[in-house]
Amino acid sequence: EAGVTQSPRYAVLQEGQAVSFWCDPISGHDTLYWYQQPRDQGPQLLVYFRDEAVIDNSQLPSDRFSAVRPKGTNSTLKIQSAKQGDTATYLCASSPRTGQNTLYFGAGTRLSVL
Amino acid sequence: GQQVQQSPASLVLQEGENAELQCNFSSTATQLQWFYQSPGGSLVSLLSNPSGTKHTGRLTSTTVTKERRSSLHISSSQTTDSGTYLCAISSNTNKVVFGTGTRLQVLP
Numbered sequence: 001e002a003g004v005t006q007s008p009r010y011a012v013l014q015e016g017q018a019v020s021f022w023c024d025p026i027s028g029h030d031t032l033y034w035y036q037q038p039r040d041q042g043p044q045l046l047v048y049f050r051d052e053a054v055i056d057n058s059q060l061p062s063d064r065f066s067a068v069r070p071k072g073t074n075s076t077l078k079i080q081s082a083k084q085g086d087t088a089t090y091l092c093a094s095s096p097r098t099g100q101n102t103l104y105f106g107a108g109t110r111l112s113v114l
Numbered sequence: 115g116q117q118v119q120q121s122p123a124s125l126v127l128q129e130g131e132n133a134e135l136q137c138n139f140s141s142t143a144t145q146l147q148w149f150y151q152s153p154g155g156s157l158v159s160l161l162s163n164p165s166g167t168k169h170t171g172r173l174t175s176t177t178v179t180k181e182r183r184s185s186l187h188i189s190s191s192q193t194t195d196s197g198t199y200l201c202a203i204s205s206n207t208n209k210v211v212f213g214t215g216t217r218l219q220v221l222p
Contacts, residue, residue, distance in 0.1 A: 031208050042120075042200055042212040043157070056209055091156065093210075100164075101145040101204040105157040 002026065004106035006092050012112045013082045021077045021109045025094030031055075033103065034067055034077050035091040043091055049075065082113045116141045118203050120213035127220050133188040135216045137201030146177055148186050149200040151215070157200065160186070191220045 005024040013019055025032050031050050035043035046065065047057040051072035060067065064083075069075040079086055089110045093103040117140040127133055137146070146164050149157040161168050163175040163184065177184040188195060198215040 033210065035212075040217075042214040045209065045211065048208060048210075050208060055207075093157075095208065095210075100162070101208055101210055102147065102159065102162055103157075103202065103210055104159070105149075107156045 004092055004094055004104055006090075006106035006109055008109055009107065010110050010112075012114065014114055015083055016081050018078065018080050019082060019111065020079075021090050021092075021111075023075045023077070023092035023106060025073070025075070025092070026096075026104055028096060029094035029104070030072070030097045031095040031101075032069055032075050033093040033095070034075070035093065036088045037091055037108070038088040046077070079111075082111075084113045087111060087113045116143075116203055116205060116209075116211045118201055118211055118213035120199075120201055120216050122216060123214070124217040125219070127191050127218070129191060129193055129220055129222055131191055131220075133186075133191055133195075133218060135186040135188075135199050135201075135218075137184045137186070137203075137213055139182050139184075139201075139203045141182075141205055143179065143182070143203045144206060145204045145210075146184050147202045147210075148173075148175055148184075149202060151198045151200060153197060155197070160199075188218075191218075193220045193222050196220050 033048040034046045037043045049069040089108045091108045093105045148160040174187040201213040204210045
């Protein structure tokens with residue numbers, strides 16, 4: 001069984017540029033999460049989906065961040081006009097419907113905003 | 115919302131010593147997971163333990179649900195155990211909240 005796949009692994013931007021992160025969850029997992037992990041901190045939830053529906057995006061900076069999961073499978077997280085404070089690792093995780101919220105993580109995308 | 119506190123923030127051991135990591139949470143939890151993260155690496159699930167005691171290898175987790183706390187005991191630590199240990203909690207939704215982690219360094 002393939003794990004959670006994320007791309008790209010690394011991204012380096014100048015402030016003001018846009019970037020998209022892509023996540024392919026484990027097949028059959030209905031719940032998908034995006035976390036932001038600044039250096040030396042724990043992961044902080046940005047948004048999560050059940051199938052194609054957004055369940056909670058209350059921690060997503062909505063003026064510059066957006067996330068979609070149109071067919072309930074792959075997901076894209078986009079940052080418009082990146083800021084230095086967005087420098088972090090962006091982690092995607094998925095969870096099966098009957099998995100009691102057991103999370104499986106991808107390798108993450110490490111973003112540096114200069 | 116759910117708050118998760120982990121202690122200690124960091125811990126330094128000599129190889130062979132045991133480690134005891136703590137996780138305290140503010141609201142009832144229906145699921146609790148312990149994760150390991152190597153420096154610069156992703157998160158690997160160690161075990162899920164919403165209540166009671168579970169063992170896997172050199173790891174033992176004990177969760178006391180009504181006291182809203184869990185511990186992770188690492189016996190006979192090895193240098194390869196060095197990294198960050200994270201506790202993650204979910205309640206009656208799918209929302210999973212992480213603590214800030216315990217950074218463990220095991221010296222040879």
